[in-house]
Amino acid sequence: MFSKELLKDQTILVTGGGSGIGKAIAKACLQHGAQVIIASRKEEKLQTALEELQTYGQCRYIVCDIREPEMISKLATDIKEQEGKLDILVNNAGGQFPSRAEDISNNGWNAVINNNLNGTWLMTQTLAKTFFIPQKQGNVVNIIANIFRGFPGMVHTGAARAGVENMTKTLAVEWSPYNIRLNAVAPGIIKSTGLEQYPPEMLKGLSDNIPMKRLGTTEEVANLCLFLGSPLAAYITGETIYIDGGQRLWGDVFKI
Ligand SMILES: CCCCCCCCC/C=C/C(=O)SCCNC(=O)CCNC(=O)[C@H](O)C(C)(C)COP(=O)(O)OP(=O)(O)OC[C@H]1O[C@@H](n2cnc3c(N)ncnc32)[C@H](O)[C@@H]1OP(=O)(O)O
Ligand SMILES: NC(=O)C1=CN([C@@H]2O[C@H](COP(=O)(O)OP(=O)(O)OC[C@H]3O[C@@H](n4cnc5c(N)ncnc54)[C@H](OP(=O)(O)O)[C@@H]3O)[C@@H](O)[C@H]2O)C=CC1
Numbered sequence: 001m002f003s004k005e006l007l008k009d010q011t012i013l014v015t016g017g018g019s020g021i022g023k024a025i026a027k028a029c030l031q032h033g034a035q036v037i038i039a040s041r042k043e044e045k046l047q048t049a050l051e052e053l054q055t056y057g058q059c060r061y062i063v064c065d066i067r068e069p070e071m072i073s074k075l076a077t078d079i080k081e082q083e084g085k086l087d088i089l090v091n092n093a094g095g096q097f098p099s100r101a102e103d104i105s106n107n108g109w110n111a112v113i114n115n116n117l118n119g120t121w122l123m124t125q126t127l128a129k130t131f132f133i134p135q136k137q138g139n140v141v142n143i144i145a146n147i148f149r150g151f152p153g154m155v156h157t158g159a160a161r162a163g164v165e166n167m168t169k170t171l172a173v174e175w176s177p178y179n180i181r182l183n184a185v186a187p188g189i190i191k192s193t194g195l196e197q198y199p200p201e202m203l204k205g206l207s208d209n210i211p212m213k214r215l216g217t218t219e220e221v222a223n224l225c226l227f228l229g230s231p232l233a234a235y236i237t238g239e240t241i242y243i244d245g246g247q248r249l250w251g252d253v254f255k256i
Contacts, residue, residue, distance in 0.1 A: 002223075006230050008033035011083045015066055015123060016093030018045040020192035021143065023053070024218035025090055025225045030057035032226060035083065039064040039075060040093055066093050066119030069126075076130040086131040088229045091120045091164075092143040096157035098198060098254075109156050116160035121167060128171075128180065138180040141225050142168050144240070146188045148248035161186075165240050172238030181237040183228045188244025190216040202254075209252050212245030 012029045016022035017038025026036045026049075035058040038046055046061035053059040062078055064071045079086055094116045099108065124140055132138025144161035145151065151158030168184045175182070189195070189206055207213050224243050227233055242248055 002032055002226060002230070002232075004032060006032040006226065006232075007088075010034040010087040010229075011037070011079075011085055012088040012090065012229070013037045013039060013079065013086060013127070014090040014092055015039050015064075017053075017090075018042065018049040018061070020194050021187065021190060021218045021221050022090070022092040023049050024192075024222040025092060026053055026059065027056055028219070028222040028226050029088075029229070030059060032230075033057070034088075035059070037062060037079060037083070039066075041065045066091075066123050067114045069122055072122050072126045076126050080130060085135065086127060087137070088139040088141070089123065089127050089132075090141045090143070090225060090229070091123055093119065094143065094157075095194065095197075096154050096160075098153050098202065099156075100153075101155045104156060112156035113160050116157055117163040120164050124167075124171070124182075128175065128178075132180045133175070133178050136178050138175075138178070139229055140168075140171075140180070140182040141228050142182065142184045143221075143225075144184050144186045146186055146242060146244050146248050148186075148242065149253055151254075153254040168240065169238045176237065181233070183233070183236060183238070184240040185221065185224055185228065186240055186242045186244065186248075187221050188216055188242070188247040190218060190221055192218050209250075210245045210247045211250050214245065216243060216245060 012034045014022050014026045017026040018040045029036050039062045043063050062075050064075045096112045147158045147161050168182045172182045
């Protein structure tokens, strides 16, 4: 167990913090002494999550679509006015849909690239310029996916997440003089609300192809983010850590 004060006095923004993995990250941060802001598109989802999360500590939400530069700019101003600083950004918001590559429309491709690559980039650049670079201190955790052997069945997200992984390495070097660390977390298949959008037949038997023979939990992903965001990981930057029960190393990749 980590100390309850691991993230004391830290201000943390978790995108997509109203559900699934993001909500578990927000909860873990609150339980370890941080104040947390969650952000995503749907206010109702954020409000429901907030009712649960605020029982663990100081939390609020901001409605923001990470694909919209103006909304991101407003979010940054809002945090500057309310909290006055930001210590950690968790870029967790994202998603995609399964499809054969040849069936993806132009709009479908652009929607997924915009969400996962451009959105993550816009958030990272804006918040670094507003907080991390002037503060000469910051920390970014990017949630990507298990793209170790490509991502058959979801080429758009594989390409976008690979972009985020490379961006993580590049910025870890460029922004190291500002004392900013950036790392990526690559979950395998995690039992979360996100899986509800996949047809049950697609999810059938997935555990058999994972060496550990089970799906991951949102809490397990949250614990890794907690570690990377904390001083315990002070010498780790530009890294991608897979949390997949060994899935990347063995077994069939997805069939569609
Ligand atoms: C194989 C492995 C299994 C294996 C299963 C296990 C995998 C586990 C690994 C990963 C798990 C997760 O990430 S779980 C997390 C999942 N959570 C999410 O995905 C939630 C967030 N997702 C989204 O918001 C959407 O999927 C996303 C497309 C990115 C953004 O939506 P938008 O509102 O921008 O999109 P829309 O305006 O509705 O549509 C834009 C275009 O995209 C197309 N589009 C949107 N959804 C579509 C769909 N389901 N099928 C086809 N096409 C779709 C539309 O037709 C449009 O194109 P035109 O019709 O041409 O105009
Ligand atoms: N579950 C899994 O097995 C895996 C998940 N992942 C990734 O982990 C992350 C969390 O997934 P998970 O919790 O499972 O799924 P969810 O669908 O529950 O979470 C996705 C979150 O992202 C938010 N979001 C999506 N698009 C935007 C946007 N444009 N702007 C702001 N917020 C947005 C959603 O909120 P709202 O609708 O309110 O905008 C939602 O809270 C995602 O990036 C996902 O792709 C990666 C590998 C495996």
